[in-house]
Amino acid sequence: MSEPLFVFHGIEKTFAEVEILRKVDLSLFPGKCILLTGKNGSGKTTLLKIIAGLEKPEKAEIELSGKSRCWKKVMPIIRKEIIYLHQQAFLFSGTVESNVAYGLRFTSLTREQRRESLKKALEWSGLTELAKQQANTLSGGVQQRVAFTRAWILKPKVLLLDEPVSNMDQESREQACLLMQQMKSSGMSIVITSHVPQYFDGLADVQYDLSNGQLLQ
Numbered sequence: 001m002s003e004p005l006f007v008f009h010g011i012e013k014t015f016a017e018v019e020i021l022r023k024v025d026l027s028l029f030p031g032k033c034i035l036l037t038g039k040n041g042s043g044k045t046t047l048l049k050i051i052a053g054l055e056k057p058e059k060a061e062i063e064l065s066g067k068s069r070c071w072k073k074v075m076p077i078i079r080k081e082i083i084y085l086h087q088q089a090f091l092f093s094g095t096v097e098s099n100v101a102y103g104l105r106f107t108s109l110t111r112e113q114r115r116e117s118l119k120k121a122l123e124w125s126g127l128t129e130l131a132k133q134q135a136n137t138l139s140g141g142v143q144q145r146v147a148f149t150r151a152w153i154l155k156p157k158v159l160l161l162d163e164p165v166s167n168m169d170q171e172s173r174e175q176a177c178l179l180m181q182q183m184k185s186s187g188m189s190i191v192i193t194s195h196v197p198q199y200f201d202g203l204a205d206v207q208y209d210l211s212n213g214q215l216l217q
């Protein structure tokens, strides 16, 4: 197997004196998909947010290129390389293309490169026809697809998808799974949370259940 992109060791998190995560270890590999299941309130979202650098753990060591560092030190790196997608797609008011292109303004790409990148991304997700449509007029499933594309265009090393298909009908779900499969094939590392593991048969390489603050394979 190839080298892991990030190795998280001993993640600990407590809310109001309740231990949510107890020494959780997780390794993220390129081109691999982890499925995370667990009861409501078991800590799945909390774990993803810590991995994305959005929530502060009490403790955590992160191994990057073989070197172990504390969460605070690597936070700027993980915030750049790891994108967390919330269950409800947060789209900005404006068109589909302005939503998809949003993150590119913070990159060093030229105008021309940004335009090219946007075109490719819209083609990738089958949104070209909808490019000029107001994003908030789209169905929930299509909005989620816009959110995927907005993340994909930034080429993160890791994409964390929190219940990505829970509002979707079968057709949208299959489309979304196809996009996730393509993300995987392009070398992205993906972590998905879900209450319905069967949706990800064939996509997930490993499944962990979060229970009592620990991951069980």
Ligand SMILES: Nc1ncnc2c1ncn2[C@@H]1O[C@H](COP(=O)(O)OP(=O)(O)OP(=O)(O)O)[C@@H](O)[C@H]1O
Pocket (backbone or CB within 6 Å): 015, 016, 020, 038, 039, 040, 041, 042, 043, 044, 045, 046, 047
């Ligand atoms: N900011 C916060 N302050 C206090 N408690 C919190 C906070 N965020 C989460 N919690 C608590 O931590 C626990 C884990 O929440 P989390 O959202 O991570 O669970 P989850 O596994 O994602 O649940 P679900 O399946 O419902 O999405 C819950 O008991 C929740 O109430």
Ligand SMILES: [Mg+2]
Pocket (backbone or CB within 6 Å): 044, 045, 046, 162
């Ligand atoms: Mg959650």
